[in-house]
Amino acid sequence: MEILILAVVIALVAVGAISGLVVSSRKKKQLPPTAPPSTPTITAPPAEPQVGEDAAPTAQEPRRTIEEVELPDAQTAVESPVAVEDPVVGLAPAPEIEVPEPTAGRLVRLRARLARSQNSLGKGLLTLLSREHLDEDTWEEIEETLLIADVGVVPTQELVDRLRERVRVLGTRTPAELRSLLKEELLTLVGTDFDRAVRTESGVDTPGVVMVVGVNGTGKTTTTGKLARVLVADGRSVVLGAADTFRAAAADQLQTWGDRVGARTIRGPEGGDPASIAYDAVKEGIAEGADVVLIDTAGRLHTKTGLMDELGKVKRVVEKHGPLDEVLLVLDATTGQNGLTQARVFAEVVDITGIVLTKLDGTAKGGIVVAVQRELGVPVKLIGLGEGPDDLAPFEPEAFVDALIGD
Incomplete structure (x- = not known):
């Protein structure tokens, strides 16, 4: 019996020794060398302002006492007050009020601009009337010129009839005589007897x-x-x-x-x-x-x-x-x-009661003045001669006709 127990103990000791050898050999096995890992670069986030308990302590600055503060005397404070305006809440500056150009003679001052765009009518008529022989074809061209200028059918016929009669009676036709003749007839057509004042007075207590x-x-x-x-x-x-x-x-x-x-x-x-x-x-x-x-x-x-x-x-x-x-x-x-x-x-x-003609500076159709007055029986009182703020002018027949004929 003792021999059997001794054999079991020897066997257990042998097994333990063998296991220790195996483990020891495994621990001594070397792994293949590897490159050391690179150290990653970490970028810190930008500093943020801290508030509350996390706020950084503020630098302490020396403070003056009330006794150390110098105040202005009462006389200086009353005589030279200094107003401080908040640039954020300050009132916007009031718009500058313009002084418009006087209206007296405004159309005369704008005559050159009107003439540049309008006098094709007057020049065309003067050129046709200056021909040596005024045959029927010439008078038809004169009629066509007036119709293209929007004078209207009836006023055109009246003007041509009067021109034919006066040219026949006149006989000689010098440039000065033709210009004077055409001016007289155009003034008659435009009309000089209209009341062209813009009525802005009520005659009572109201505006x-x-x-x-x-x-x-x-x-x-x-x-x-x-x-x-x-x-x-x-x-x-x-x-x-x-x-x-x-x-x-x-x-x-x-x-x-x-x-x-x-x-x-x-x-x-x-x-x-x-x-x-x-x-x-x-x-x-x-x-x-x-x-x-x-x-x-x-x-x-x-x-x-x-x-x-x-x-x-x-x-x-x-x-x-x-x-x-x-x-x-x-x-x-x-x-x-x-x-x-x-x-x-x-x-x-x-x-x-009145007509305002706009965009009269951009067209050679000045005859619309005659046509619209004939249509309504009311005068043209104002004309627009451009895009400028002072390009609205009271209508003056003489200055208008002068611009039509040109110099």
């Missing part, structure tokens, strides 16, 4: 009220603003009524014109009732004691019955305050016979 009408694209709002400059230049105080509520930024455009000359603009919401705004403008003009109220209406197509009816409503509402002293129809001088069609329809809705 003079002027309503400006026309189709889209004729320069109606610009004309209203320029007319305000004309009136201010003549010493009149003006209130503007922005009753064009359909065109985007029309009220802004009119207010810009008014701000330039110190005229107040009455306006309402976009798409609002034009009659209500016109009524308020006249009301404010009365309250302020203004001399003139100018009402800019929306551009209306003469083929749209509803819009034209609304224009009549504006007129009726304004007249509740008093008489409407002037209704100016703005026409584009380049539209020719289409402008006459527009004029007829507007005259049926409101009583047109």
